[in-house]
Amino acid sequence: MSKRETAAWATASEDAAGLVGYGGHDVCRFVPEPAKNPQRTPFERDRARILHSSALRRLGAKTQVLGPSSDDFVRTRLTHSLEVAQVGRALGQALGCDPDVVDAACLSHDLGHPPYGHNGEKALDVVAASIGGFEGNAQTLRILTRLEPKTLDARGRPVGVNLTRAGLDAVAKYPWARGQGPGGPQGPSARKYSCYEEDREVFDWMRLGAPGHRRCLEAQVMDFSDDVAYSVHDVEDAVALGRLDPARLASERELEAVIEATLDWYGTATSAQELGAAWDRLMTRSTWIRSYDGSPADAARLKNLTSELIGRFVSAVAGATRAAYGQGPLTRYTAELVVPARTAAEILVLKGAAVHYVMAPREHEPVYLRQRTELFDLADALLSSGDRHLEPVFASAWRLAEDEAGRTRAVVDQLASLTDTSARAWHARLCGLLSEI
Structure with missing residues (x-):
């Protein structure tokens, strides 16, 4: 090990002091930095760098499901990311993850999304077909490690915000390059991946010591929190904007349409019977709303429903994961997030409702x-x-x-x-x- 590498490792080990479940390897940065304010942990600095980034600010004018100019109420990519961070921080703390690692990952997870949401992502994938394609998650890594101005390496090349290894790895929802994940070139990793070939150097550094295609626990928490926020809040937006009338959801025909949309959009890994049972469980909750007219009372009931659903999902997963791995801090590669099948089905059918009433009709506009x-x-x-x-x-x-x-x-x-x-x-x-x- 060179003197420079030895000094960098010593700094990282010093920075890791006091962090439970994390060591010098986890707090290393691609470009070593001198020890800084001891009042802040390396992960707090990661989170601050994301919060102050121009890429995060731009999410305020990017589409979530409905365009940001369509209504003052609707969520943008920025408000969605803030909500994901709140959910992720709560779940991460319950499991013993460093809350700032999870928080920063949640804030970062959509940085790579282009204008017009997934519609724009599809268009840019066509534009970039000759150079390996475009994928929002890979673009997120590129922003964090190259495009967002903050740090330069010894040769004067930009290296983005220079997050810690653990912080950057927590953003990797699909930790492989295109076609190099599960299933190979013909599998799902041909569509979803977190690295372009030209960003391979920093990606390989980030994944040093990581087991195969496994996602770290913090990335799993981020991904689950994204699903929770997406499923609950998109339904809330749809109800509040009149796209989804809760009174219609008691109809068997409406339920069948929602289940069909869910299966068409997300696949058949969860059966129609499981989705129907999940919908029945949600509909029988005391907080479920039966109608919505926009009155203060209905608006309050709708907000209480979203809070109750988020708490229900987070509690179920935290409990199941703790039951499998016991107490104590669960970090990085010491555990897998456990999502009960019933919880996964409930989240999925809510996502299917958003598809049926908002996303699928939108594609024909x-x-x-x-x-x-x-x-x-x-x-x-x-x-x-x-x-x-x-x-x-x-x-x-x-x-x-x-x-x-x-x-x-x-x-x-x-x-x-x-x-x-x-x-x-x-x-x-x-x-x-x-x-x-």
């Missing part, structure tokens, strides 16, 4: 096609104009690129960084302008 067209138009405009219209960080990447693939990735990074609002503004400005050149 004209605005959905217009959004994809905007991104395709912008990609054509930027790819044909060199670095002329790119923001400085992306223009620099374009100029430093050694080939067309690198220049294409710079354009994709630029497009992914845009919000819904700025994408429309860029389209109005650039596509009209470039058509005249």
Whole structure:
């Protein structure tokens, strides 16, 4: 071990002092940093770096399910991420994970989402087809380790916010490169992955010592918390905006439609019978709302329902995981999150309700096609104009690129960084302008 590596390890070990369940390996950073304020742990610094990032701020104008301009009530990617962090922090603390690791991972989990949500993600995957595709989770890693300005390495290259190893690993929902996870090139890892090939160096550093394709416990907590927030809050939004009438949910025909949408969207691993039983359990809760007219009383009942459901799901998983692994701190690779089948089915059928009443109908709306067209138009405009219209960080990447693939990735990074609002503004400005050149 060189003197530099020895000094870095000594600093990491010192930083890890007092952290229960974590050691020097976990608090190492890709670019070693000198010891800082001893009043803050390395994981508190990680969380602060995410909170102060421009990438997090941009989520305030990016689509969650409904566009941020559609109504003042609806959740954006930012408000969703804040809610996921609250759920994750509570569950992580119950299990003995460092709450700041989980909190930072939850805040970070959607940083890579482009404008227009999953619709934009599909469009950029087409634009990036020649360079390995686009995936929101892989883009998140790229933002954290390259694009978000904070730290440079010894050669002057940007390395993003330079999170600790444990903090970065907790964001890796799919800890493999494209086609290199479960099932290989033909399996699900061909669609969901957390690393582009050009970011392999930092990814391999992050995964040093990790067992195979396993996700660390903190990443599992983040992923589960995302599902809880997504399932509960999207249904809340749908009810509050009149997309879902609770009175209709007592109808057997409506339930069948929700179950069918769930199976079509999420697959058949959970049976229709299990989904129906889960729906019955939810409907018989004393907090379940039977109607909604927007009155203060109904709004309060709806909010109480969301609180009760979140508490129900978190308590079930915390209890099941503790029953399997006992007391004491559960961190990193010392445990697997245990989600009871009944809990998983209840969350899934709520997600299916959001699909049936909001997401599936949305895909047939004209605005959905217009959004994809905007991104395709912008990609054509930027790819044909060199670095002329790119923001400085992306223009620099374009100029430093050694080939067309690198220049294409710079354009994709630029497009992914845009919000819904700025994408429309860029389209109005650039596509009209470039058509005249």
